[in-house]
Amino acid sequence: MKTLRQKLFGLSVPALSALCAFVIVLMVLLIIGDIVLGGWGTLSWEFLSGVPKEGMTAGGIYPAIFGTFLLVVIMSIVGVPIGTITAIYLSEYASQRSILARVVRFAVNTLAGVPAIVFGLFGLGFFIQFVGIRMDQVLTGGVQLKWGQPNILWASLTMALLTLPVVIVSVEEAIRAVPRELREASLALGATKWETIRKVVLPNSITGILTGAILAVSRGAGEVAPILFTGAAYFLPKLPGSLSDQFMELGYHIYIMSTQSPDVEATRGIQYATTLVLLVLTFTLNFAAVFLRYRIRMKSIR
Amino acid sequence: MNTNGYKIRTINLSLSYGSKLALNEVSLDIKPNHVTALIGPSGCGKSTFLRALNRMNDLIDDARTSGEVLVDNINVYRDDVDVVELRKKVGMIFQKSNPFPKSIYDNVAYGPRINGIHDTKTLAEIVESSLERAALWDEVKDDLKKSGLALSGGQQQRLCIARALAVNPEVLLMDEPASALDPIATAKIEELIYELKSNYTIVIVTHNMQQAARVSDLTAFFYLGKIIEFNDTKTIFTSPKEKQTEDYVTGRFG
Numbered sequence: 001m002k003t004l005r006q007k008l009f010g011l012s013v014p015a016l017s018a019l020c021a022f023v024i025v026l027m028v029l030l031i032i033g034d035i036v037l038g039g040w041g042t043l044s045w046e047f048l049s050g051v052p053k054e055g056m057t058a059g060g061i062y063p064a065i066f067g068t069f070l071l072v073v074i075m076s077i078v079g080v081p082i083g084t085i086t087a088i089y090l091s092e093y094a095s096q097r098s099i100l101a102r103v104v105r106f107a108v109n110t111l112a113g114v115p116a117i118v119f120g121l122f123g124l125g126f127f128i129q130f131v132g133i134r135m136d137q138v139l140t141g142g143v144q145l146k147w148g149q150p151n152i153l154w155a156s157l158t159m160a161l162l163t164l165p166v167v168i169v170s171v172e173e174a175i176r177a178v179p180r181e182l183r184e185a186s187l188a189l190g191a192t193k194w195e196t197i198r199k200v201v202l203p204n205s206i207t208g209i210l211t212g213a214i215l216a217v218s219r220g221a222g223e224v225a226p227i228l229f230t231g232a233a234y235f236l237p238k239l240p241g242s243l244s245d246q247f248m249e250l251g252y253h254i255y256i257m258s259t260q261s262p263d264v265e266a267t268r269g270i271q272y273a274t275t276l277v278l279l280v281l282t283f284t285l286n287f288a289a290v291f292l293r294y295r296i297r298m299k300s301i302r
Numbered sequence: 303m304n305t306n307g308y309k310i311r312t313i314n315l316s317l318s319y320g321s322k323l324a325l326n327e328v329s330l331d332i333k334p335n336h337v338t339a340l341i342g343p344s345g346c347g348k349s350t351f352l353r354a355l356n357r358m359n360d361l362i363d364d365a366r367t368s369g370e371v372l373v374d375n376i377n378v379y380r381d382d383v384d385v386v387e388l389r390k391k392v393g394m395i396f397q398k399s400n401p402f403p404k405s406i407y408d409n410v411a412y413g414p415r416i417n418g419i420h421d422t423k424t425l426a427e428i429v430e431s432s433l434e435r436a437a438l439w440d441e442v443k444d445d446l447k448k449s450g451l452a453l454s455g456g457q458q459q460r461l462c463i464a465r466a467l468a469v470n471p472e473v474l475l476m477d478e479p480a481s482a483l484d485p486i487a488t489a490k491i492e493e494l495i496y497e498l499k500s501n502y503t504i505v506i507v508t509h510n511m512q513q514a515a516r517v518s519d520l521t522a523f524f525y526l527g528k529i530i531e532f533n534d535t536k537t538i539f540t541s542p543k544e545k546q547t548e549d550y551v552t553g554r555f556g
Contacts, residue, residue: 095363096363179400181396181398181400182400182402182403183361184358184361184394184396184400185396185400185401185402185462185465186402186412187358187361187389188356188358188389188393188394188396188466189389189390189393189412189413189416189465189466189469190386190387190389190390190413190416190417190469191386191412191413191416192386192416195416199412199416200402204403
């Protein structure tokens with residue numbers, strides 16, 4: 001016969017764990033609910049397509065949406081090919097036990113764990129103060145400050161560095177899911193290793209490359225720290241027209257509005273609506289990536 | 303052609319995976335335009351031996367080979383031999399049919415294309431003649447654009463044979479090509495093997511004793527990485543010299 005104490009204990013464990021699980025669900029609902037309720041009223045076509053007005057207490061966020069878009073596009077153009085090539089090297093060429101492969105893998109894992117703000121500082125120190133300043137010295141003799149200051153190119157490169165591990169891991173997973181039989185079929189027909197990679201492995205990992213790109217974009221769109229010193233601007237009257245221009249960005253815009261605005265109360269609606277736009281953007285991208293990844297897994301099980 | 307009358311000769315061929323010896327000093331002579339069957343229980347080294355002939359074992363990280371494999375009297379493990387050229391000459395059909403997730407046409411055209419043939423008319427001719435030689439043309443000629451994966455298992459395997467034939471090999475290595483097929487599809491593959499041997503040298507690994515008896519001219523019995531007995535198929539199945547061979551072919555073990 002169980003004692004009352006044992007009975008209570010037996011009940012309390014599942015109850016407690018259920019409670020903890022419920023708290024997490026509650027938090028998500030609270031955050032999303034609060035943002036949707038707070039931002040819904042301000043959201044309108046004018047808000048999405050207009051520019052900030054009246055000291056940023058009114059108007060829209062189009063420049064920030066455009067800047068975010070441009071940021072992730074440049075970031076992807078740089079990061080996805082580099083990540084894909086690295087993944088090809090790791091999974092196809094490097095022997096799994098080779099020192100070089102281990103070093104690369106260690107570097108990728110380390111990169112994934114570096115705090116975002118460190119990337120921001122690295123971007124400032126390396127891209128702007130090292131590369132940019134030297135570019136100015138070579139191009140204009142140092143008379144004009146063009147590349148040696150924050151701009152969208154340096155911000156995108158910094159972001160590409162931050163999102164590289166995401167791309168590498170996704171692409172590698174997809175490449176490994178390509179059945180060995182297909183590679184052998186190609187090689188047995190007298191294809192070289194590179195022909196096999198180009199004609200069999202890569203076409204069959206295209207969803208993985210896409211997943212990696214989407215996850216990188218979703219991560220990049222949500223980070224503020226890497227662009228803090230490397231290119232994001234408080235307010236710009238016009239959209240960036242060249243790689244050496246600064247830009248506005250959604251996450252940075254939220255940060256500015258909530259900490260630097262002279263009248264935080266007046267911007268509350270805008271803050272909520274901007275956050276809502278950012279959340280919808282990253283959630284949509286994440287769902288797309290989860291869906292694609294699910295399809296890859298199904299394929300590799302078959 | 304070769305001078306000694308053999309298409310492929312292996313001389314003291316040994317192969318180990320890490321510390322595990324899979325082939326132990328195997329010497330075997332393979333006649334041109336004959337079907338040579340390799341039989342033996344699982345893990346006896348027959349598939350490893352087959353894959354050594356076109357150096358597919360190179361793909362396995364810790365596989366180490368010693369001895370010689372002479373194809374037309376040239377040791378294919380010599381440093382200056384181009385493995386890509388070797389594999390064009392010595393084609394392979396796998397146990398599990400493995401068409402590319404492409405159309406029937408593109409599957410067969412894959413080999414010619416990597417050989418630099420891009421002329422549409424030439425490619426179409428190669429595709430047609432390869433499918434014909436693989437006895438698949440009549441079944442698929444109206445939907446060459448269909449995915450190779452949409453075919454039945456037996457048709458997929460014949461598509462793989464057509465794909466291998468498209469690069470004009472001289473030798474075909476078959477690794478249990480019918481083990482995943484139903485009896486009717488198997489019969490078609492066997493019939494095809496019989497027809498192909500007038501133009502190709504065929505080496506086939508099989509688990510199916512009746513199949514070896516039906517399709518092959520010569521049979522080698524492998525056991526624990528060694529050849530126990532190699533002779534005419536008829537002799538192996540009716541009056542083997544070794545006790546182990548007899549036990550195996552009569553189904554007493556393996």
